[in-house]
Structure formats: structure tokens, C-alpha cells
Amino acid sequence: MIWNKQAECMPDKELRKLQLERLKETVRRAYENVPYYKKKFDELKIKPSDITSLRDIVKLPYTTKTDLREGYPFGMFAVPGKDIVEVHTSSGTTGKPVVAGYTRGDIDTWGEVVARCLTMAGATSSSIIQNGYGYGMFTGGMGIHYGSHKIGATIVPVSAGNTKRQIDLMQDFGTTLITCTPSYALYLAEAAGEDGVDRKKIKLRAGCFGAEVWTEKMREEIESRFRILALNIYGLTEIIGPGVAHECDKKAGLHIFEDHFYPEIISPETLEPLPDGERGELVFTTLTREGMPMIRFRTRDVTTLRREPCKCGRTVVRMDRITGRSDDMLKIRGVLIFPSQIERALLEVKGIEPQYQIIVTRPRHLDEMEVQVELSNKMFSDEVKHIEEFRKKIEAHIEKSVGIRVKVTLVEPKSLPRSEGKAKRVFDKRELK
């Protein structure tokens, strides 16, 4: 099923024409209404009128998370405050959060693109959608909510967590579609299994899973455990939230809604655009956002764009499943973390050696971060309890300053590998590739 055939199956020429119109308009609005963009454009001596073809987009500057953070809280808004009807933020663990502002029109667009996603997963007005994405500042909950309303399905806004309740609701309400992180889906499947829930009592047919990097192997597991269709949803706060791209049931990559979001792939080293089919960093320019137009936003997500037509009939470009990031950032249980944040937190604990290693694993489908710290003479004691206290103190400090629970393991001094150059400190063993 296709929600908006006209937009999703638009002939290429028509789509390019629409994109160019919208790009020009976006650039003009950004330049005229957002001082940040005006300054940047002026520095580069670019005028909105310089954009006469889609290819001209390369003349425009990139926007990074840091740029957005500098505009905290409302510096990137292109409309007066009275026109903003909703705000969301990124998790903000790497500093000030990024604020996204939505006009009434943006909320409508958001509902539209999410409706396309949910429809790909088989949603109709008679569906019962259990929304396990968090409601609140995070975009996941509300984004799915608006999409479900657009379709006219029944949304069950259960939000994240509360596993027992999720399983009860799933059975009692006859949930047909679930939306949550893939790791939580697996956790739910496991918990339902342990509770001896009869699969026949569950009407679940599909799920839209995202907000974290996952693998084909995880898909297979979710599909076989729940006996559902597991599809990949993609989005980010800076662009709109969930609903930027979604997989159709052909599972051949995520369709990007190009009438609203213009994707590019660049080399994170040279910052030069790469041709379709090459792997690189995904960059987005919004084409219809009113509240917060985004010009060439560097997502740091690594993927490949594919133009070959999809069997589903949609003509819009597809992107591969995200396989990693172009920086050293880690996404742990949906929270973005730089290893340097862990380092900073460690160094704030008195008596600690600045030698550490981060090991990320995913036992039982949930991310776990282990921080190995070298025990210093100052920390050592002949009593277990003192060492344990110290270890717990480090854990508590990391949780307090980085916002994530980690497991600290003490290792012997000088046992962690030293390196002359950039030490390899992070070992991601989640097999996400």
C-alpha cells in the first residue's frame, strides 16, 4: 500500500522540478529569516538567487550539530515565536540539546511523512498502533502519533518501557502494528515468551523499528520471534524526527521522502559530494520545513543512496540501512555519546589514571557499555569493599555527568594497550555492520 502515490511515485523529472522550487524557497527563507544563515551565506558571498539548479546546492555551506547548538534555544527558527506550535529536543547528552521548532504546517508535514511510513508497514484506519517510542522531548513518540492520526488508525500512546503493560495491551487491545526501538522489540518478544504468552492471542503483523542502529540479523530475530514484518524507520530531530525515510515490504533500503527532504552523500574527509551508490555521510536539506529550515545538515550517519527503481513502485531514492557514524560517536540505547565525554567524566574522579577502554556489547539485545579503568595505587586497598566503593563511585559519576549507566571494570595498571598516536579506546562489539 502507498499512502501518497502522487508524491511517492512521482516521475523523476517532475520530482526534480518540485525539489528545485522548494529548495529555492527554503534557501530564500533561511537567508531572510535566520541570522545564522545570512551570516554564513554572506561570508561565502552566496545569494539565494545563486541557486538556479539542484546541482547548485553544493555552493551552500554545511550545517553541523555544533552550529545548531550555538543557536540554542531558538536561534535557528525562521518564523516568529507565535507561529511555532511545538518544540522538541535531541537527547542533549553531548552538551546543549538541539531544539527543533514546528509550525502548524510542519506538524502537518510530519504527520504526512509518518503516515507514509506506517502505510508501508501495512497500517490503515482500522489498525491499532502501539507506540512504544518515548513521548516527551524526544521526537519518536509524537511523530508516530501524528502519523497515526493522519491515517486515522487507533494510536495506543503507551510510550517506552513498562514491559508487562506493553504485553498486556498488545493482547487486550489486539495491537496490529508496533513502533519502538528494535532492541526493545526483541526484549518484548523475550519477555512475552517468558510470560508464556500465546502467540495466537497476539494480532501483531508488523513493526516500524528505528532510533538506533540495527542489523539484518536482528530483523530476522524479531521477525521469527514475533512472526511479524519488521521494517526500518529513520529520522532525526534536526530534520523533523521519525519519518524521513522508511522501508517498504521489499526490504530493499529505506525510501527517502524526497519531496520534503533532499539527501546527499559526502565524503566525511574531503566533504566533497559522492555519486549515488557510494558509501559516505548522509546530508539533508529540508525542502518544506517552515519553523526550522535546515541547509545541508551533516547527519554523521553513514549510508549509500540507491536510485534503481524499487519493486514496490515508489520512485523516490532509497538509502541503505545505517551502518555507522562518520565521527566516533556511539549510540547507546538511543543516547548519543562521545567517548571523550566518558574520558572527561573519568578524569573528574580523583585518583584515577587516564587510561581507559570502552567496550560496547549487546547481550540480550540491549546495549551495554563497559568502561575498563586501570586501577591506580591510590585506589588499591587490601579490602574488597574499598575497591568496590571506588568502582561504584566511578559508575555513579559517569551516570551523573554523561547520563548513561555503564559498568566499570577495574583492570591492572599498564594492562591497557598504549599507543603513540590516537589510542583505540572504543571497541564496539555489537556487530552492527
Add this chain to the structure above:
Amino acid sequence: MKLKQISVFLENRKGRLWEALDALANAKINIRALSIADTSEFGILRLIVPDPDMAKKVLEKGNFTVKENNVVAVEVADKPGGLAEVLKVLSDADINVEYLYAFVEKSGEKAVVVLRTENTDAGIKALKTAGIAILLAEQVYAL
């Protein structure tokens, strides 16, 4: 009255205990008593040796984290209730015992136990008052 004990941090890794003991063997250091505290992730090897300073040096050279601290060695009657008697003294004096372990060798007819109380001086005082024999370092090394 106080006896020096060597503590060694052991990561929970194959062969690590052997490496520590091998380092001591190569330096011809004879272990008089030892105990290992183990948690799920690491262990602490505690040792009584005739030359603690030397042992510390040898182990540190082998990249071990080592600490010296004071414990008390007491004589305990080698009969049922012998150790309980000593512990009652400490319990009555409201002194917490962190850990204890025993020597293989005997002091005459008595068994020898290494005690670590929360406060070593308070422990010694309570034991002395109760008339429990505390061994001097030389006596311990001569066992």
C-alpha cells in the same frame, strides 16, 4: 605487634595468580601465609612473607599493584571454640573484623591466625586486654 602484609591486585585473568607467585619464587621469597579475596571481576592476594619490602619491590617490578598494610597475628588454641573465643573479644569490644586467614604452621601447640580489624590499634588493644597472645613479626617469620 603489627605485622606487615602485602596485598596484590589481581585482574580476573588466566595465569595472573601464577605470575605473581612465580615472581616471588624467582626472588626466593617464601610465603608464610596467604589468602585470596575474590569478586566476580578481580581478586586480592594477601601475603605474609619474611621480607615484605623486598616482595613489594619484586611484584611492582612485575607490574603488579601492591600495597603494604598492617595486620595482627594471634595465637589461637587449636581446639573447638578456639577462634570463637578470640572473635568474641573483638565482638564484645565492638570491633569489626574485615577478614582473617590462618597459617599452616603452628606456634607450639597453638594455631596462628592473621586478623585485619577495621581499626588495627583498637583491635590490638582489645586483644591484649583480654590476654590473647599477639605474635611479633620475628616470631611469625620464625614459624
